[in-house]
Amino acid sequence: MxxxxxxxxxxxxxxxxDQEYVVIEEANKLSDELTEVGxxxxxxxxxxxxxxxLVELRESTANSTSDKPAxxxxxxxxxxxxxxxxxxxxxxxxxxxxIIGVLDFESREAVIERLMALDIEQVxxxxxxxxTMMVLFNLPGRESACAWFxxxxxxxx
Numbered sequence: 001m002x003x004x005x006x007x008x009x010x011x012x013x014x015x016x017x018d019q020e021y022v023v024i025e026e027a028n029k030l031s032d033e034l035t036e037v038g039x040x041x042x043x044x045x046x047x048x049x050x051x052x053x054l055v056e057l058r059e060s061t062a063n064s065t066s067d068k069p070a071x072x073x074x075x076x077x078x079x080x081x082x083x084x085x086x087x088x089x090x091x092x093x094x095x096x097x098x099i100i101g102v103l104d105f106e107s108r109e110a111v112i113e114r115l116m117a118l119d120i121e122q123v124x125x126x127x128x129x130x131x132t133m134m135v136l137f138n139l140p141g142r143e144s145a146c147a148w149f150x151x152x153x154x155x156x157x
Contacts, residue, residue, distance in 0.1 A: 005046045008043050008047035009050060010130055012051065031048075058140065074105040076108065076112075081116075086122075093128055094112070094128070111131060115131050
């Protein structure tokens with residue numbers, strides 16, 4: 001996927017920002033509107049497939065047992081391919097978000113998985129921020145982290 005797919009995703013998520021999460025059926029209804037705005041069928045299809053993966057991720061997170069004790073901290077070893085896609089700055093930003101409590105290890109993994117699904121050569125910070133917000137927006141129980149993240153510019157000087 002290219003940056004155009006991320007543009008489609010941002011368009012869709014902006015349309016659903018007042019809802020609890022993006023419903024894939026509702027996103028599918030936007031196809032005509034997305035075409036009118038100028039996105040190609042291929043970009044729209046790729047974005048809807050990406051959202052499908054996010055829905056699956058949300059459902060698997062919701063179905064996971066909450067009886068497991070949450071890890072306070074976990075180390076993440078990146079593969080060579082992940083290091084190329086997620087440069088040092090992106091990995092550092094993810095680490096920072098985890099340290100300050102915006103991401104836990106499960107949401108970090110969800111963000112990494114969704115970033116890699118974009119099939120971009122190298123993720124920049126703006127793309128990372130958008131994908132992080134999309135993931136937090138769709139994960140159950142992460143509403144406060146998503147709200148904090150939406151106001152990120154207020155927290156960074």
